[in-house]
Amino acid sequence: MGKNPKVVQxxxxxxxxxxxxxxGMQLTGSQFSDASAFIGNDLSTFPDYPSEIRAPQGTVAGVSGFQVHIGHKEVTTPGDQADVLVAMNPAALKANMKWVKPGATIIIDIDNFDNKHYKKAGYVEDPLHDDSLDGYNVVKAPITNLTRDTVKPYGFDPKTADKTRNxxxxxxxxxxFNRDIKLGEDFLNDKFKSKPNIVKAxxxxLHAGYNYAETIEALxxxxxxxxxxxxKGLFRNMTGNLATAWGLLAAAERAGLELxxxxxxxxxxxxxLQEIAKRKHLGAVAFQAEDEIAGITSAIGxxxxxxxxxxxxSGPGLALKGEALGLAVITELPLVVVNVQRGGPSTGLPTKTEQSDLMQALYGRSGESPLIVIAASTPANCFHYAFEAARLSLExxxxxxxxxxSYLANGSELWKIPNTEDLPEIHPPLVKDNDENYQPYRRDPEKMNRYWAIPGQEGLRHRIGGLEKEDVTGNVSHDPMNHQVMVTKRKEKVEKVADDIPELEVIGEQTGDLLVIGWGGTYGGLVSAVTDLQKEGVSISLAQFNYIHPLPRNTEKVLAGFKKRxxxxxxxxxxxxxxRSLYQHLGFRQYNKVQGLPFxxxxxxxxxxxxxxEQQPGETKNS
Amino acid sequence: MAEVIKDIGTLTKKDFKLDTSVKWCAGCGAHSVLSSIQSTLPETGIKKEDVVTVSGIGCSSRFPYYIDTYGFHSLHGRASAIASGIKVANPNLSVWVMTGDGDSMAIGGNHFIHIIRRNINVNIILFNNKIYGLTKGQYSPTTPKGSITKTSPEGTIENPFQPGELTMGAQGTFFARVVDSDPKMMKDVFLQAAEHKGTSVVEVLLNCVIFANEVHKDITGKDVREDHQILLKHGEPMIFGKERNKGIRYSCNRLEVVTIGENGITEEDLMVHDATNPDDSMHYNLVRMGLPEYPVAMGVIRAAESTVFESMMHEQVNHARAETKIKTVNDLLHSGNTFRIDD
Structure with missing residues (x-):
């Protein structure tokens, strides 16, 4: 005790x-994040876990990780590489060495670094005695043994005792990180409220770990x-999935409807689904259906x-919903489909991120079936875009x-809490009882939407369905010209949504050498890279799309402002x-990665x- | 012109008729089902605006276009799932699913068993003509084994489903069987289905004049129907036959057809139908009765009480609303861990 450490800002x-x-690495990660938020750091987190619930212990396949990026400066990604790595066993070390910065502090549980664990992790050489850790500050902490000693008075079996190692x-x-340990105590008190013995142990x-770190020379x-x-203001740490669920709840409230x-x-x-199931107190109903198809068709009902x-x-589920989405298109009913993309095709990489459902979202249905496609771009703005999805759908x-x-859904960041009264009211095109002018496919002349008459309303009985309907009356029609008219009207209705969405923003100058174009969840990485280069004097800007179909009205103008895209x-x-299909006169380069990882x-x-x-002939003008 | 809203008590069959033309084949059994539903609805005491008919795909599923209620002609097999959403969203509505043997037993089999398992309070009218009609004559999951159809030129090699067995296997609380040629039986059973709290399945033995004509004739034929059908009524002894002298007895762990007056058999020896018994073992036995050994059971075979999904769901909602301190989304956003960052 009593050493005087050097404090580095x-x-x-x-x-x-x-x-x-x-x-318990996810828990320790969340605990560290909450403590960081509490003292006012900006933060971005990303959990990285296998699809198996408990893969064989000690193997690389079973490694679960949680990365936290905290900042005095604003942070937009969980970070490329770690300054501090905690590796509870050799497999965790092996799986993460390539994500660690040179010179990083690596804390290992030395009690798990033995031949048995090396073998499981697939190490041939003892990593502590070859040169693979040269240049790192390796802290060999006897975490397992010291933890077991500490909890001895509580009478836990070894398995329960080891659960407190985190x-x-x-x-x-x-x-x-020079933090008040009381924050950690508060977290535990809150987390294990009903289990006083667990809180005490x-x-x-927690104190044993703190005291150990204070004592050893290695730190x-x-x-x-x-x-x-x-x-500045009031914040909370939000994951994308939670933000999505809450955005939908907020939209329901602002529309005066129940979710x-x-x-x-x-x-x-x-x-x-789990979050909405908890929100019956706000009138929300979560119907856990028998399959993906019943999920969407019950929603259509x-x-x-x-x-x-x-x-x-997620992707495979969206494929199953394709037929029903066509029904929602032709019946022109409001419906929000949230697709949390993951690695595909098929079961693919269920816990890893990918953006490979864009084509499926745009085109994955039979017939001419246009609908609105939008994308969230940060964990917290899932709230805004879930709200937007509901607003556009209803109106x-x-x-x-x-x-x-997956990256947005499981990742988290600080979110400035809005006041719901500042969110726009949502006005679905409802019909008054006994409206003499109501016809199922009469449309609003401006927006071209049909009107929403609801079973139970007097004098508005009507029939809708998957068969093509006659314009205005909604009677079943196989008339050739009527089909042309209806296909066109459904298309125009969706295209007119462009009048109701914001213009595309450019981060940086409106013209220049290179426009970086992204959509959805790549925002954090792209904005960091682009702003870093801007600071270095590079002529580069970013256009990140949240509205994919229809595109913002100024899209072409923005794209045309740069020499390269x-x-x-x-x-x-x-x-x-x-x-490329929309703007055939513009040239586009592409940069793609499909490793289940963000950029x-x-x-x-x-x-x-x-x-x-790069200098290529003819590239002085727009390429 | 705005329509005149009638009081519930004054509604008649005419109020549920549309002036669009009905496009089923002449002689199709669906016409009489439509007519029976139209005469049943005024007697249910339900407001006209609160009735919703939902269907999938197939001949029978054109039903919503022919009746003056709110209607939804949906996707092949999905009517039960869409109806579930409608009923859970607004339990006040009276929801009727119109479906066929292909729609509900094949492509929609999963939704069929799960709506029944949940016991959502909708009425499922299953038009069982034992054939795919709209696609012109392929065998269905209820087609009798060995039948020659367009996709079974040497005869089907599949074991058919009994809708009643499937209903009870899914813990169904209401199952009835009717024939399309008996409007009185249909109306009587449809009314009981409407009154039942939970999923009511009514199998209509329906004739397809084009692709499976007379498929049910051994059951429904004028000359045989009294001997080949037994109309079950709750609380009444199981008697049937032209002479009303045949009955069903339970003996040596199986059902048995007996004749009153023979071998000392009296009415006292016959089973009394108990549709409400929570134990469905006997209902299974009754549903499986088939020619030639037994008559085919008609009427309400099972009508047992159980909890109803959407009622419990809304009880949970109401309870949560009463208990919570988080009344609005704004309360939610400000609940739990928040962090104030100042200068």
Missing amino acids: REEVVVKFAGDSGD QFVAGMLYWL NTAV STTFLVDPVKNK FLGSYPITPATEI ASFAGRLAVTST HMTPVILLTD IVCEINMGQFVSHL FISELKAKFMSVIE
Whole structure:
């Protein structure tokens, strides 16, 4: 005790927690995030876990991780590489060495670094005795043994005792980041409210970790990250899935409707269903359907009956919903489909991120079936775009697909809490009872939406369905010209939504050498890379699309302002294909990655510089 | 012109008729189902605006276009799921699913068993003609084994479903069977289906004049129907036959057809139908009765009480609303862990 550590002030720090799926790394990560938010750091988090619930212990396949990026400066991504890595076993070390910065602090549980664990992790050489850790500050902490000693008085079996090891780690980090350990105690008190013995044991371990870190020589430098600049107000730490669920609840309230969610559990969208299931006190109903098809069709039924109807899913589920989406298109009922994208095709990489459902969202139905497609771009703005999806759906009487992805859904960031009274009111085109002018396919002359007459209303009985309907009257019609008219009207209705969405914003100058184009969840990486290069004097700007169909009115103008354009996506080039088909006179480069991982800022910057520097004949004008 | 809103008590069959032309084949059994539903609805005591008919795809599923209620002609097999959404969204509505043997037993089998398992209070009218009609004559999941159809030129090699068995296997609380040629039986059973709290399944043995003509004739034929059908009524002994002298007895763990007056059998020996028994074992036995050993059971075979999904859902909603401190989304946004960041 009583050493005087050197305190280093840092603009930002990235911490990665890694261990077995059952080691509680997600909890320790959230605890560290909450403590960071409490003292006013900006933050962005990303959990990284296998699709198996408890893969074989000690294997690389079973490693679960949680990365936190905290900052005095604003942070927009969970960070490329970690300044501090916590590795609870050799597998966690092996899986994460490539995500660690040179010179980083690596805290390992030395009690798990033995031959048995090396073998499981697939190490041939002992990593502590070859040169693979040279240049890192390796802290060999006997976490398991010290934890077991600490909880001895509580009479836990070894398995239960080991579950508290994550608090030893938490304690070490409180010391390493110069934080008040009381925050950690409060977290535990709140988390295990009803289990006083568990609170006591965990608190003891938390202190043991803190005291250990304070004592050992290996931790001679501590970090201090001051509260974030330029962010003031009341915040909360939000994941994308939670923000999506709350955005839908807010939209229901602002529309004066009750929320109905028809959904089937699917990774990584399930938390939306779980969250809505908890919100009966706000009048919301979560209907856990027997399959993806019943998820969407029950929602269509609820929409017909006058609810704000939503279904949530991921890629394979969206494929199953395709037929029903066509029904929602032709019946022109409001419906929000949330698709939390994951690696595909098929079961693919269920817990990893990808943006490969864009084409499916735009075109994955039979017939001419246009609908609105929008995408959220940060964990917290899932709230805004879920609200927008509901607003556009209700006011324009059309299904809307909201695209998020695993990275946004599970990642978190600080979100400035809005006042719901500042959100726009939503006005669905409802009809008064006994309205003599009501006909199922009479339309609003401006927006071209049909009107919403709801079963139970007097004097508005009508029939809708999947068969083509006669314009205005809604009678079944197989007339050739009528079909042409109806197909055209459904298309125009969706295209007119462009009048009701904001223009595309450009981050940086409106003209220049290179326009970086992204959509949805790549925003954090792209904006960091672009603003870094802007600071270095590079002529580069970013256009991040949230409205995919229809596109903002000024899209072409923005795109045309640059000598070169590069479309960056976590897929093989779906948005770039879409843009090429719409703007055939403009040239587009593309940058694609499909590794189940987000873009890293370093790789983006390198790519952008190489594009700017490349000289090809004829590239002086718009390429 | 605005229509005159009638009081519930004054509604008649005419109020549920539309002036559009009905496009089923002449002689199709669906015409008489439509007519029976139209004469049933005025007697249910339900407001005309509160009735919703929902269908899937198939000949029978054109039904909503022919009746003056709110209607939804949906997707093949999905009517039960759409109806679930409608009923859970607004339990005040009277929801009627019109479906066929292909629609509900094949492509919609999953939704069919799950709406029944949840016991959502809708009425499912299953038009069972044992054939795919709208696609012109392929075998369905209820087609008798060995039948020659367009997709079984050497005869089907599949075991058919009994809708009643499937209903009870899914813990159904109401199952009835009627024939399309008996409007009185249909109306009587449809009314009981409407009154039942929970999913009511009514199997209509329906004739397809084009692709499976007379498929039910051994049951429905004028000359045989009294001997080949037994109309079950709750609380009454199981008697049937032209002479009203045949009955069903339960003996040695199985059902048995007996004749009153033979071998000392009296009415006292016959089973009394108990539709409300929560234990469905006997209802299973009754549903499975078939020619030639047994008559085919008609009427309400099972009508048992159980909890109703949407009622419980809304009880939970009301309870949560009463208990919570979080009354608005704004309360929610400001609840739990929030962090104030100041200068």
